[in-house]
Amino acid sequence: MKKLVSLAVLVVMLSILATGCGSSSTADKKGEAPKYNFRLAETHPADYPTTLGDKKFAELVLERSKGRIKIDVFPAAQLGEEKSVIEQVQLGAIEFTRVSSSPLAEFNKQFGVYSLPYIFDNDEHVWNFLNGEYGQKMLDNLEKSKLKGLAYYSSGSRSFYTKKPVKSVADLQGLKIRVQQSKVNMDLISALGASATPMPYGEVFSGLQTGVIDGAENNSPSYLTANHFQAVKNFILDGHQRVPEVLMISKVTWDKLSEEDRKLIKQAAMDSVATQRDLWDKFEKESMDKLKAAGVTITEVTDVKPWQAAVKPVIDKYSADYKDDLAAIAAARKK
Structure with missing residues (x-):
């Protein structure tokens, strides 16, 4: 049996x-x-x-x-x-x-x-x-x-959204910014003077609401559909990543x-x-239109050079690791 x-x-x-x-x-x-x-x-x-x-x-x-x-x-x-x-x-x-x-x-x-x-x-x-x-x-x-x-x-491109208005690199100093679990992302945030805070995507809304984090970064559709705009209403279009x-x-x-x-x-x-x-x-x-209608303050970065200067150490740090990749990306710019 x-x-x-x-x-x-x-x-x-x-x-x-x-x-x-x-x-x-x-x-x-x-x-x-x-x-x-x-x-x-x-x-x-x-x-x-x-x-x-x-x-x-x-x-x-x-x-x-x-x-x-x-x-x-x-x-x-x-x-x-x-x-x-x-x-x-x-x-x-x-x-x-x-x-x-x-x-x-x-x-x-x-x-x-x-x-x-x-x-x-x-x-x-x-x-x-x-x-x-x-x-x-x-x-x-x-x-x-x-x-x-x-x-x-x-x-699309990723930009920052925060509780307090951010109009320059200096305004990010000391802010706790949520990032994806990536060493490059953490170095990027640190180079801009903010504090990188890795956090699962599903926890970001509560983190913004409770003040565990001061902001996050993402594209505009994600900022809208995840309802993060309800917790923080300042969006600066710096387009730091694509x-x-x-x-x-x-x-x-x-x-x-x-x-x-x-x-x-x-x-x-x-x-x-x-x-x-x-x-x-x-x-x-559509997302940008809805964010504006919801009262989100949207700031466009007209001069990206100060931002690029701030993150140059990140590029320098990883340039050896991604030498061929960066060369191929640069070559694609010429087409």
């Missing part, structure tokens, strides 16, 4: 494992292409441009695989915050995710270059680089970190796919970029 019970438990466990990896054993036995049901973890809300980009990607995959590959998108950090999700994707526990390249740098050092301040002039410069050979090579290099980069999504988003699949999952399915998924990811970028541009404009 004990042997029968043990055998039953083993069968149940194997069944759960098979379900977890999403492949249909029935289809395999019939000689048909395997069916998959994957999960994609997303930090932002359901109506956010990156989430809608995820959904477009999932829609294209479902359509082109004729319903054989289904990807369910889980928004609003339902599956965890970005850092923990990346770890789960490395293990294959979650198959897909969309994350900022900033926390990704903790898993793949090369992606830290995107966090360096003022290395891109504008969106055109960013996309010249991302769509170029070097930018695409960086996605492929994620395989060293048990991840597979599929595509970049837009996230950090792209990255759509990824677990290397564990990728290695199990056929060459045909890999091509299908990669192309669907690339084709979803146009939708995400278009939605982003529209949402960014």
Whole structure:
């Protein structure tokens, strides 16, 4: 009897494992292409441009695989915050995710270059680089970190929002500013004279409300949709970073796919970029209009040179680590 019970438990466990990896054993036995049901973890809300980009990607995959590959998108950090999700994707526990390249740098050092301040002039410069050979090579290099980069999504530029008005670098002195878990970001904040305070994204609103932090930095849509503008109403458009988003699949999952399915998924990811970028541009404009209507004081930085001078030590510190990357970014400026 004990042997029968043990055998039953083993069968149940194997069944759960098979379900977890999403492949249909029935289809395999019939000689048909395997069916998959994957999960994609997303930090932002359901109506956010990156989430809608995820959904477009999932829609294209479902359509082109004729319903054989289904990807369910889980928004609003339902599956965890970005850092923990990346770890789960490395293990294959979650198959897909969309994350900022900033926390990704903790898993793949090369992606830290995107966090360096003022290395891109504008969106055109960013996309010249991302769509170029070097930018695409960086996605492929994620395989060293048990991840597979599929595509970049837009996230605009990042700026500071604070309780007290900030109109110059000097106004940031001593302020506690929330940053993503990244050494480059922490050095950036310190160079500007503020106190870098790493904190999960989901805790920022309460941190601003309670005064644990004096401010944070992000793009305008995030500032709006996370309701951070309700706690702090001063937004200075210094545009210190233009950090792209990255759509990824677990290397564990990728290695199990056929060459045909890999091509299908990669192309669907690339084709979803146009939708995400278009939605982003529209949402960014709408966000700025809503922030103004909500009484947020918006200050534009007309002379970025004092800010660049302040963070020069950060560039100098990391220039050796990112020599080739920075050279490629500079070359993209000339196109």
